[in-house]
């Protein structure tokens with residue numbers, strides 16, 4: 001180990017590594033204070049060549065590697081436990097924006113926000129939207145196959161990528177950067193790295209798909225009585241063909257945000273059981289507000305919604321979105337929270353809520369389900385807040401038994417235990433237990449072929 005660390009330090013310029021505990025500290029704890037790590041050395045390479053050089057040294061000395069982007073991952077995959085930490089934070093260059101091909105090449109450490117800004121300058125859009133976009137990186141987004149708020153219209157990250165450049169466990173550089181929309185020349189190797197959580201190599205850059213910028217996005221917030229009504233409303237809204245986002249929040253989560261988070265405002269005078277935020281994309285503002293009004297008034301007539309507010313400008317649209325973006329922060333005020341990121345087929349969401357809520361009440365009487373999120377994708381962040389007055393630790397100690405119950409129900413409905421956050425450390429045992437054995441065997445074969453000595457993020461996923 002010591003020889004390897006020494007070799008790494010002499011192979012790289014002094015600006016590309018650090019052992020300063022104060023600089024490394026923020027990289028060893030994740031956003032929710034759930035995982036704490038340690039590392040003997042943090043590398044901050046500034047180019048693909050430096051990443052490659054460093055990986056070759058690690059491979060030669062048997063040093064294990066954990067890649068890290070913005071450290072916003074929610075399943076513990078980016079937190080080292082003694083491995084060498086490769087932070088991509090200095091590889092932030094947008095290498096090219098090609099408006100004709102609707103393509104951009106960005107280095108892995110570029111934040112999602114900087115990719116949005118670069119697309120915007122070229123009058124284009126990169127349609128991946130996460131509340132963490134100021135910090136999370138393209139490399140992290142690809143490695144987790146992040147979802148977010150506009151999957152309904154544009155798909156997950158893997159649908160937004162032409163190809164990647166990655167450093168393999170051998171230190172070799174795979175160059176899959178392209179802007180070709182058609183290329184049937186064998187296996188699509190770039191895809192292997194999408195959702196791989198750093199287990200197959202380090203993504204150093206990616207060619208991303210850009211889209212025309214909708215000239216006007218109409219946002220509304222409306223209220224429904226139940227998940228079943230939300231499902232009917234989704235169908236009603238989809239008929240326009242313009243639907244970009246359909247996010248749902250329950251009363252308990254919504255109230256936690258407006259009561260506790262600064263600058264949040266309830267746009268309604270009355271409290272409702274469920275809130276829905278909807279986006280439609282239009283050519284013009286006039287077209288947007290006219291259709292929103294038409295769709296909402298027919299939704300009233302069909303008894304789908306109770307109340308609605310149409311954003312009149314970008315400030316109001318941002319205020320509405322902020323309610324949704326603060327759902328995680330707001331829940332901290334409800335005490336301990338056991339969190340899930342599941343998907344079920346859309347038509348089963350109401351039944352899922354009914355069954356899971358009843359099971360939670362039976363398991364921990366007084367526990368408070370806070371199921372919110374990307375309803376339009378069938379993706380619910382099904383979180384359980386602790387009963388009022390219960391000891392937080394006592395509640396959180398039940399995480400595994402609660403998981404078994406929730407994942408069994410997800411399985412019954414043909415859903416997935418991880419919709420968009422990935423497997424990491426958190427769901428590794430659950431995946432091994434619940435995934436198709438043939439799928440697990442194929443994943444292990446791919447891992448063995450590309451990383452025979454298991455140096456790439458060795459503790460996560462499989």
Ligand SMILES: Cc1cc2nc3c(=O)[nH]c(=O)nc-3n(C[C@H](O)[C@H](O)[C@H](O)COP(=O)(O)OP(=O)(O)OC[C@H]3O[C@@H](n4cnc5c(N)ncnc54)[C@H](O)[C@@H]3O)c2cc1C
Pocket residue numbers: 031066067068069070071072073074076077078088108129130131132135136137138139140141142143144145146147148149197198199201202203204328420421424457460
């Ligand atoms: C407030 C908040 C809101 C969020 N909202 C969403 C949401 O709506 N949808 C969603 O999907 N996620 C969401 N997330 C989770 C998180 O932001 C995403 O998973 C994001 O894609 C992680 O990017 P990152 O750069 O922070 O990656 P990190 O956290 O640094 O790493 C995540 C994983 O990717 C690996 N990795 C990172 N960079 C590379 C690389 N260059 N090469 C190889 N492997 C790499 C790491 O080893 C780790 O396994 C949210 C998180 C927060 C804190």
